Amino acid sequence: MSFASLSGTAHGRPRGARSWLLGVNPAAKLVAALVLSLGLLPAVDPVTGGVVLAVTAAVVPFSGVDRTTLLVLGGVFLLMGASTGIVNLLYGEEGAWGAFGAAVRLLAIALPGLLAAASSDPTDLADALVQRLGVPERPAMGVLAALRLAPLLADQWRTVTLARRARGLEAGRNPAAALPIFFGKVFALLVRAIRTGTLLATAMDARAFGTGPRSHARTSRWRTADTLLVVAAPLLLGAAYALSAQLGTLRLLFG
Amino acid sequence: MNPVTAASRRDGPGARVELSGWGWRHAGRAEYALRGVDLVIEPGERVLLLGASGAGKSTLLHALAGLTGPDGALTGEQEGTLLVDGRPADRSRGTAGLVAQDPESQLVMARAGDDVAFGPENLGVPREEIWARVDEALARVGFPYGRDHPTAALSGGEKQRLVIAGVLAMRPRLLLLDEPTANLDPAGARLVRDVLARLLAETRATLVLVEHRVAEVVDLVDRVVVVEPGGGVVADGAPRAVFAEHGRALAARGVWVPGLDPAPRTGRAPGGPVLVEAVGCSLRTPPSPGRGRPRTVLRDVDAAVAAGTATALTGANGAGKSTLLTALAGLAKPAAGRVLPRGPLADADPRPLARWPARRLARHVGTVFQHAEDQFVTATVRDELRFAPLRAGAGEAEADARADELLDRLRLAHLADKHPYTLSGGEKRRLSVATALSSGPAHAPDVLVLDEPTFGQDTRTWLELVELLDGLRARGRAIVLATHDTLLLEHLADVELRVADGGVAEAARTGTEGLR
Numbered sequence: 057m058s059f060a061s062l063s064g065t066a067h068g069r070p071r072g073a074r075s076w077l078l079g080v081n082p083a084a085k086l087v088a089a090l091v092l093s094l095g096l097l098p099a100v101d102p103v104t105g106g107v108v109l110a111v112t113a114a115v116v117p118f119s120g121v122d123r124t125t126l127l128v129l130g131g132v133f134l135l136m137g138a139s140t141g142i143v144n145l146l147y148g149e150e151g152a153w154g155a156f157g158a159a160v161r162l163l164a165i166a167l168p169g170l171l172a173a174a175s176s177d178p179t180d181l182a183d184a185l186v187q188r189l190g191v192p193e194r195p196a197m198g199v200l201a202a203l204r205l206a207p208l209l210a211d212q213w214r215t216v217t218l219a220r221r222a223r224g225l226e227a228g229r230n231p232a233a234a235l236p237i238f239f240g241k242v243f244a245l246l247v248r249a250i251r252t253g254t255l256l257a258t259a260m261d262a263r264a265f266g267t268g269p270r271s272h273a274r275t276s277r278w279r280t281a282d283t284l285l286v287v288a289a290p291l292l293l294g295a296a297y298a299l300s301a302q303l304g305t306l307r308l309l310f311g
Numbered sequence: 312m313n314p315v316t317a318a319s320r321r322d323g324p325g326a327r328v329e330l331s332g333w334g335w336r337h338a339g340r341a342e343y344a345l346r347g348v349d350l351v352i353e354p355g356e357r358v359l360l361l362g363a364s365g366a367g368k369s370t371l372l373h374a375l376a377g378l379t380g381p382d383g384a385l386t387g388e389q390e391g392t393l394l395v396d397g398r399p400a401d402r403s404r405g406t407a408g409l410v411a412q413d414p415e416s417q418l419v420m421a422r423a424g425d426d427v428a429f430g431p432e433n434l435g436v437p438r439e440e441i442w443a444r445v446d447e448a449l450a451r452v453g454f455p456y457g458r459d460h461p462t463a464a465l466s467g468g469e470k471q472r473l474v475i476a477g478v479l480a481m482r483p484r485l486l487l488l489d490e491p492t493a494n495l496d497p498a499g500a501r502l503v504r505d506v507l508a509r510l511l512a513e514t515r516a517t518l519v520l521v522e523h524r525v526a527e528v529v530d531l532v533d534r535v536v537v538v539e540p541g542g543g544v545v546a547d548g549a550p551r552a553v554f555a556e557h558g559r560a561l562a563a564r565g566v567w568v569p570g571l572d573p574a575p576r577t578g579r580a581p582g583g584p585v586l587v588e589a590v591g592c593s594l595r596t597p598p599s600p601g602r603g604r605p606r607t608v609l610r611d612v613d614a615a616v617a618a619g620t621a622t623a624l625t626g627a628n629g630a631g632k633s634t635l636l637t638a639l640a641g642l643a644k645p646a647a648g649r650v651l652p653r654g655p656l657a658d659a660d661p662r663p664l665a666r667w668p669a670r671r672l673a674r675h676v677g678t679v680f681q682h683a684e685d686q687f688v689t690a691t692v693r694d695e696l697r698f699a700p701l702r703a704g705a706g707e708a709e710a711d712a713r714a715d716e717l718l719d720r721l722r723l724a725h726l727a728d729k730h731p732y733t734l735s736g737g738e739k740r741r742l743s744v745a746t747a748l749s750s751g752p753a754h755a756p757d758v759l760v761l762d763e764p765t766f767g768q769d770t771r772t773w774l775e776l777v778e779l780l781d782g783l784r785a786r787g788r789a790i791v792l793a794t795h796d797t798l799l800l801e802h803l804a805d806v807e808l809r810v811a812d813g814g815v816a817e818a819a820r821t822g823t824e825g826l827r
Contacts (some may be wrong), residue, residue: 179421201419207463208415212685214597218642219686224673224702224750240688247684247732255416258384262376262409263419263430263477267401273428273441 075120082176083184084282088289089168095293096165099300101307102157105164107296112167121174129174137163157307168289178203180276187276194266201256209249216244325354325517326406326485328375332391335370335379340387344370347543348391350536354484357511357518359532359550361525363564364769365735366540368521372487375519376409377401395485405434408483412493414470423449423465423473424458430481441480448476452506467628468499472506479510488520492527493767496628496795500527507531523767526569537561565769572798573770575777578785580805583618584654586758586789587639587664587676592648594634607646608634612815614808616758618654621780621790621803625818626810632793633681633762635810639791640678640760641665656757673699677747677756681763683739687731692723692742695731699750717745722775737772740764744779758789765796777802 077085092112096105116126141159148154182200185191220226220237227234260266300306334346344367352358360368370385374393377400378384393399395406408430411417420426427445436444445458452472456465465473471491478486491507492500504527511518511531522528529535535553537546546557554561554568562571592612595605608631616622616639624632637643638650641664649663652675659675660667680686689695696714705713718724721741726734731742744764748755759780765773780790780803794800800807807818 177421179425197419200421204418204421204462211597215680215682215685218637219678219680220688221642221669222640222673222676222678222680223686223688223746224670224699225688226669228668244685244687248682252416254384255411255413256419258373258378259409259411259417260419260429261378261384262373262407262411263481264405264433265429267433269435270432271435271437271441273425273432273438273445275438 073118076118077115077171077175078120079281080175080285081184081188081276081278081282082172082181083188083276084278084285085172085176086181086184086189088285089172091286091289092168092293093165095290096161096296098309099297099306100154100157100161100309101300101305102153102160103300103303103305104296105157105161107299108292109160109164109167111292112164112171115171119171119175121171125174129170133163133166133170136166179274183272183274183276187272188278193270197260197265201260202253205249205252205256208252209245212248213241213245216241216248219244324484325356325515326396327354328352328485328517328519329394329397330391333374333393334390335367335374335385335387337370337385337387343541345538345543346390346541348538350544350547352517352519352534354517355515356534357532358520359525359528359535360519360521360538361535361561361566362538363540363561363566364737366538368538369489371538372409372489372519372521375400375485376407376487378409405430405481405483407485407487408478408481409487410471410474410478410489410491412490414467414474414494417474417477418462418470421461421463422458423454423456423460423462426462426473427477427480430477434481444480444482445476448480449473451479451510452476466499467495468502471495471499471503475503475506475510484516486514486516486518488518488522490522493523497797498627504528504531523769524567526567529569562770565771567770573774573777575774575781575802577777577781577802580621580784581619581787582805583620583787583789585615585617586652586654586656587616587641587650588653589614589635589639589645589650590648592635592638592645592650594631594638595646596631596634597643608813609810609815610813611648614639614815615653616789616791617806618757618789619784619787620805621784621792622806622808623800623804624791624793624808624810624815625795625800630810631813632810635815636760636762636791636793637678638665640758641667641672641676642678670702673750673756674703675751675756676758676760677750679743679747679759679761679764681766683743684732686743686746690730691728692731692734693718693727695742695746696749699746703750713749717749721745721779737768740768740772741775744776748783755783755786755788758791759783760791762793763795764792765794765799773799 092108096108099105137159140162141155144150144155144158145152148158150157178200182196186193186196220241225237227237297306328351330348330350333348334343336343360371362368373379373385375395379389380401400407418426419429424445427448428441431441431444452475454472454476462470462473492503495503508531520528520532529550532550535548535550536544537553537557539545546553558568558571562568590613592609593607594609594612595607598605612635614635624635626632638645641650644665650665651663652660656675660671664672664676687695689698693714696717697710700710700713718727721744723738723742723745726738731739734742747759750756764776768776777799784790808815809818
């Protein structure tokens with residue numbers, strides 16, 4: 057899901073270098089991220105991934121993502137890389153270099169997607185998916201509407217937690233008690249989520265959703281920069297592979 | 312020409328509705344929700360649809376909105392005919408527009424303008440016209456923000472206004488309103504009623520309205536139709552005539568009829584020592600994605616809850632009522648300050664309530680949540696009531712005996728083996744109160760905390776609830792309620808704590824003593 061919507065940044069395609077990425081069409085970002093992530097899957101050495109990671113990280117200051125979101129995401133991100141590195145170092149057969157490679161590879165695969173998601177407004181993303189990538193309306197709008205329910209679910213989870221305490225149900229430090237309580241809460245939340253989802257679906261139907269061809273209130277614009285980004289992604293990937301091969305560090309999965 | 316009249320011209324004439332021998336049975340149900348409905352609504356008529364809870368009023372509205380049929384939201388079996396402008400109701404071309412109870416589950420998009428545009432988009436309206444319609448609809452409901460305003464940041468009343476704008480932008484000729492103010496606080500409800508009154512004065516659309524609290528909408532309609540559960544139309548005519556002839560019968564079936572409010576028999580509050588006290592509490596809204604950081608809603612607040620007293624928390628939604636209520640119930644820890652047990656309650660455990668183990672808390676402080684379902688933890692009604700005694704160490708026989716007593720007292724005995732989720736709204740409410748009562752000794756905890764307990768209830772459940780709470784108060788229990796219900800305040804509240812502007816102030820409750 058997108059974090060840009062949470063910080064209320066993306067709409068209106070703001071200009072200026074610091075928020076350059078916000079102005080890029082979400083479909084272009086998605087395609088570029090997919091190319092980079094999938095393209096890096098075969099390479100397990102730190103150099104290939106490192107080049108992509110370095111270039112993608114250089115885009116971060118121009119992503120327009122606010123500092124709080126960056127800190128939270130960055131923290132999770134680094135933790136993910138560190139834990140991969142440590143696990144590979146302790147249990148892997150490739151030594152320190154291999155562990156470093158595994159960590160860099162994971163981060164390089166994850167970062168483009170993360171940036172694309174964090175810098176895209178969900179509404180713009182849905183528009184782009186439908187108008188630029190030809191995704192059918194029903195799933196695109198359905199996912200968009202479901203996204204709006206995420207904060208509601210967070211509230212309901214809290215209420216359900218309080219309600220268990222009110223009924224005298226609390227795990228405390230007992231992990232054996234925690235599991236059934238957790239699943240009880242999940243069930244209660246599921247019931248609420250289905251109910252809310254059904255109401256929302258009814259409301260969408262009542263507004264003639266799915267009765268025929270739709271028109272679009274917003275245009276998903278495609279600019280030269282969007283084309284450039286989509287072209288740049290495979291070029292970067294090619295450069296990374298070439299450099300690593302040149303240095304003799306390139307190692308492929310199953311290679 | 313002013314824009315409002317221009318808008319009303321474009322609405323077109325109202326739709327004509329014609330039902331004959333119409334019936335609906337929900338999928339998987341043996342009984343019909345409605346059956347043998349014969350009803351004609353002429354273009355431009357404003358009809359209030361009434362009936363006891365479960366009488367299928369919402370079902371009828373949904374059917375008029377064209378939500379039945381093979382890929383509609385409502386599945387079941389239909390008999391007879393239902394025609395809108397001489398054709399079976401369908402969802403296309405936006406003949407009908409539906410506004411339901413809960414604004415939260417009707418907004419589709421993240422930004423206000425996009426949400427209003429959603430309906431016209433579905434109708435295939437060209438882009439330039441969509442935005443003209445959006446601006447016009449937002450103006451008609453007096454929406455105070457721009458198109459880009461995030462829908463998550465709106466209050467309940469503002470959200471419901473936006474929902475109405477979304478319906479108006481589709482230019483419906485049949486307006487269907489299903490308790491549009493039921494989920495709103497009094498200020499929000501007023502906001503929406505003002506918009507509706509203004510709208511109805513200028514539009515030619517036909518209106519069918521379902522509303523629990525009749526007094527508040529009776530001026531908006533010129534005809535009242537009463538339907539019966541599993542049956543058809545039992546009364547039909549001008550509001551005055553219908554209420555004069557059928558008022559008492561309707562009230563007896565739980566309908567809120569103007570001038571026939573329920574009159575609970577309540578006794579005097581015995582009063583008692585303070586049991587729970589909030590000292591210098593600052594309270595924050597819970598963190599919630601999409602609504603920014605937690606906000607401090609109450610700062611340095613003191614409040615006390617006494618035994619044998621009904622303490623009511625009042626104030627607009629978002630003022631911090633529920634947050635204060637969860638703190639007083641010991642469910643959540645205040646950001647600063649403490650909620651402490653006092654008097655006899657401190658004998659059980661002198662620590663702040665938030666640090667009590669859950670089992671002890673449940674025994675002494677019971678909480679009834681606004682959504683009853685949130686607090687159900689077992690698979691049958693009987694098990695819900697056996698749950699607390701069993702956990703407190705009671706034997707099977709004793710737990711059964713206590714469950715049976717509560718089942719009888721709250722008229723739930725015939726439902727003992729049903730799943731709690733399958734009960735009706737009123738039954739769920741009674742069960743949720745019963746579960747809170749089941750956890751304390753002598754069939755009630757020392758403090759009973761309730762969040763909007765009368766919300767959406769018919770007069771029968773309302774009356775039972777008020778008399779039950781009065782009985783608990785008479786036996787020295789402390790009752791704490793967060794509520795918007797003025798009738799409840801009038802009949803039960805001894806102390807009113809008004810939550811507003813980051814603080815809590817005791818409001819004068821003159822007149823309540825005089826009433827008794």
